[in-house]
């Protein structure tokens with residue numbers, strides 16, 4: 001029997017450590033549990049939000065008046081057939097990258113250290129160092145939440161782009177993913193993986209609560225460089241701060257409110273637009289109601 005909890009604090013479930021309560025909240029252990037959760041949402045007319053590791057979301061202070069289905073807690077497993085991996089969507093992406101390197105499977109090592117689940121990484125087409133999830137993904141099994149039907153979708157039908165996919169914002173649930181890697185040298189892949197994790201530690205404020213890069217890369221240049229050129233490193237609204245270490249990160253320096261982060265995002269957008277004529281587009285996903293609108297040029 002699925003245990004659906006009420007009024008669960010979401011701040012503890014996100015890398016930002018920010019967010020009010022979910023009206024309903026569930027951590028399914030199986031596909032049938034996920035189907036049951038979606039049926040509960042449909043029967044009660046509730047909006048549904050699938051949460052992975054919560055490493056790319058800003059949840060409003062008022063929380064979310066629907067059902068949050070968190071797959072990162074119990075819906076995790078990884079199996080292999082030579083260079084092919086079959087992964088449940090709540091599995092940490094970095095576990096997949098780590099096992100792939102150990103086995104001499106190449107193609108995902110550049111995504112080492114990204115703190116999301118495989119489901120979140122597929123939806124966002126997570127990437128780094130010129131690689132992204134779409135490059136090695138073969139297919140995903142998806143629960144169409146509206147029809148409660150499961151289907152397998154090949155990578156060519158997922159409409160992948162920079163930090164986006166056909167699954168983004170669609171409300172469907174990624175259940176599992178199949179990846180095809182190529183054969184590589186395990187020692188080299190492990191060493192590359194170590195280098196990438198060390199680079200992340202050196203360049204990013206990985207020990208402070210954040211959502212990673214707040215803004216997508218603009219067509220020319222880097223968001224962090226534009227933000228830094230406006231003198232905004234260290235700039236604060238409430239307890240939200242533009243990181244001194246990496247200007248495309250906004251960190252929670254203590255008990256920042258979601259509204260602080262949102263106001264800071266808007267402030268940064270406006271400053272960059274006024275100086276460079278570039279409207280930075282947030283990469284972070286917003287959940288719930290916010291008072292502060294985003295900046296419109």
Ligand SMILES: Cc1cc2nc3c(=O)[nH]c(=O)nc-3n(C[C@H](O)[C@H](O)[C@H](O)COP(=O)(O)OP(=O)(O)OC[C@H]3O[C@@H](n4cnc5c(N)ncnc54)[C@H](O)[C@@H]3O)c2cc1C
Nearest residue numbers: 050052053054055056116117119120121126127174211212
């Ligand atoms: C320190 C730090 C560094 C980061 N570095 C990078 C980086 O280098 N590159 C990069 O791309 N990202 C980076 N990120 C952002 C983030 O880790 C990725 O976007 C990650 O893929 C999000 O996965 P998640 O499980 O945390 O998803 P969540 O944040 O929980 O959710 C993100 C979106 O995916 C949806 N979703 C999640 N799981 C499912 C599912 N199973 N089915 C359907 N929808 C789902 C959610 O509804 C939401 O819309 C970083 C974040 C942090 C905190």
